Amino acid sequence: MASAWAKAAGGLGAGLALGWLVRTVRRSAYSFRGKVVVITGGSRGLGLLMARELADEGAQLALLARDEAELQRAEDELDARGAEVLTVVCDIREQDEARAAIHRVIEAFGHVDVLINNAGVMQVGPLDHLTVSDFEEAIAVHTFGPLYMVLAVLPHMLERGEGRIVNIASIGGKIAFPHLLPYTTSKFALVGLSDGLRAELRRSNLRVTTVCPGLMRTGSPINVRFKGYNRREQTWFTISDSLPVVSINGRRAARRIIDACRRGAPVTYVSAMSRMAVLVDGLTPSLVARMLAAANQVLPSPHPDRADESFTGRESRSQWSPSLLTRLSDRAAIANNET
Numbered sequence: 001m002a003s004a005w006a007k008a009a010g011g012l013g014a015g016l017a018l019g020w021l022v023r024t025v026r027r028s029a030y031s032f033r034g035k036v037v038v039i040t041g042g043s044r045g046l047g048l049l050m051a052r053e054l055a056d057e058g059a060q061l062a063l064l065a066r067d068e069a070e071l072q073r074a075e076d077e078l079d080a081r082g083a084e085v086l087t088v089v090c091d092i093r094e095q096d097e098a099r100a101a102i103h104r105v106i107e108a109f110g111h112v113d114v115l116i117n118n119a120g121v122m123q124v125g126p127l128d129h130l131t132v133s134d135f136e137e138a139i140a141v142h143t144f145g146p147l148y149m150v151l152a153v154l155p156h157m158l159e160r161g162e163g164r165i166v167n168i169a170s171i172g173g174k175i176a177f178p179h180l181l182p183y184t185t186s187k188f189a190l191v192g193l194s195d196g197l198r199a200e201l202r203r204s205n206l207r208v209t210t211v212c213p214g215l216m217r218t219g220s221p222i223n224v225r226f227k228g229y230n231r232r233e234q235t236w237f238t239i240s241d242s243l244p245v246v247s248i249n250g251r252r253a254a255r256r257i258i259d260a261c262r263r264g265a266p267v268t269y270v271s272a273m274s275r276m277a278v279l280v281d282g283l284t285p286s287l288v289a290r291m292l293a294a295a296n297q298v299l300p301s302p303h304p305d306r307a308d309e310s311f312t313g314r315e316s317r318s319q320w321s322p323s324l325l326t327r328l329s330d331r332a333a334i335a336n337n338e339t
Helices: 002-029 045-056 068-080 095-109 132-160 181-204 230-242 250-263 272-283 285-298 324-335
Strands: 036-040 060-065 084-089 114-117 163-168 206-211 225-227 310-312
Touching (some): 036 095, 060 095, 095 132, 163 250, 181 206
């Protein structure tokens, strides 16, 4: 009996050692040192967190965003870390701007090794307050924006015979959560686009990684737009974003995404919670459907008077937000240029 236990323990130890060796080899197989990395939405939040990690690895960075002041603050910080940084004011919803941004990056650095499609928007509220324009904006940023960026960089990567593309989708692109319909609709489309690109581009030595994280403590709620009872919507969303069990530390999330790109992983869920949610939804979709319907029952009801008015996170603060319950998210907002 003791011998059997010893053999089992030895087998487990060998398996763990082999797993560690495989991960180590994969991590060392692709270095970001000297690589040119383009990050959309790179001026704040998750984009800035990934830029910091890549800067520390010696990558050359091109950050794209719509806000020039935010870009300048990000550039100043990364310059201080010793990074080589190019910032480009760009609205990825416009194909000409996406094409011009990639052209400028190639002019500055000579090539592009990695494209990270990270730019995002979010509207939170019940369907009664959502408009077609809310869906159009989300799809423009999360679906057409990445498509325009890929189409702009693809001829260059194909000519070089290598390249990596990372599309930051969401667990909301796998499971449709209530009060997030424009966001989840557009992220479902991005998951499909990303997975399809991966299948078609693999033969050309291009690696495409689809990222489907859950809530990440990057400080984003302050820039989310809320509808209906906006203070109530902002409260539940920001508290959820701050809970350690529900959300993941933004820096840890950024590192895991960078590591997935390094390995050329097809998909990463970033956290065990997101991975488990997708697994449960696949095994018992009817149970998940009932749970989501139940969650919708406890979320704020539609406001009788506000129609489609929209308020930022800043405009939607309440006695519960900011508070001790939202401290982690509030700290992240300050740390990651969200304020």
